[in-house]
Amino acid sequence: MVAPVVYFQWALFALLFLSQAALVAIFLARKSWRAYPAFFSYILLNLVQGGALFAIYRSRGFSSDLAQYFGWASQGAIILARALAIAELCRHLLARYSGIWALTKRLIFVCGVALALYSVFAAGRRWDTGVLKADRGLELTIIVVIVVLFLCARNYGIAASPIIHALALGFCLNSAFWVLNDAILEQKFAPYDALWNILNALTYLATLLLWIWTFRNPLPDAEVDPTLLPRDVYRVMAPEVNVRLRLLNESLSKLYKAEARRS
Secondary structure, three states, rough: OHHHHHHHHHHHHHHHHHHHHHHHHHHHHOOOOHHOHHHHHHHHHHHHHHHHHHHHHHHHOOOHHHHHHHHHHHHHHHHHHHHHHHHHHHHHHHHOOOHHHHHHHHHHHHHHHHHHHHHHHHHHOHHHHHHHHHHHHHHHHHHHHHHHHHHHHHHOOOOOOOHHHHHHHHHHHHHHHHHHHHHHHHHHHEEEEEEEHHHHHHHHHHHHHHHHHHOOOOOOHHHHHHOOOHHHHHHHHHHHHHHHHHHHHHHHHHHHHHHHHHH
């Protein structure tokens, strides 16, 4: 006799798959993928992974070797796609300010290198443990990057759109549960694995519903092709905090141009 929790897991799995499919359909219908190609690729990869795992679970079972190998291998691609989606989120918020964005890109690159080194040395010879540690390291990096990003944006008066806020909130919420889930899986707390997997799936489902609601309408023109006011208008109308932001941005731009000429 199949336990009720198994039926619940299958129902939850189906809801996740349908929610991802709905978000992909919205992106295609609204052509939002043009503005957020990395985020769209991340959701699409999750959809493909979910469909493949569903087929494997139905034919081989949850604990089959094929399910384990495919799950861990495909998770590496998901990790990379999620990292690119976070970088895209940062770009949408800071790309107007080339100097600040150049600095942020370098910080993201440093975080990525540190994550890769951490995964290699912490995993030893076990590739599955390496993916697990890389996943946890990425989730921690996501939380730190988003928190620092919004602290800087608030400090310099950079206004984030509702879409940026929704993406950041969803990634932070999902990453927090992934960190807890990975820690439990690493410690092999078998009695609690199912519970935390269900809680993590519910968190991701809530995140998907938030993103579906956010992207249900076509993107504003500013999201597709952001433009700035003319420099004279900007100087007259911007508050003092934005003036300080512009000065910082110009200083950083000159610094990176001088560095590029020397190299």
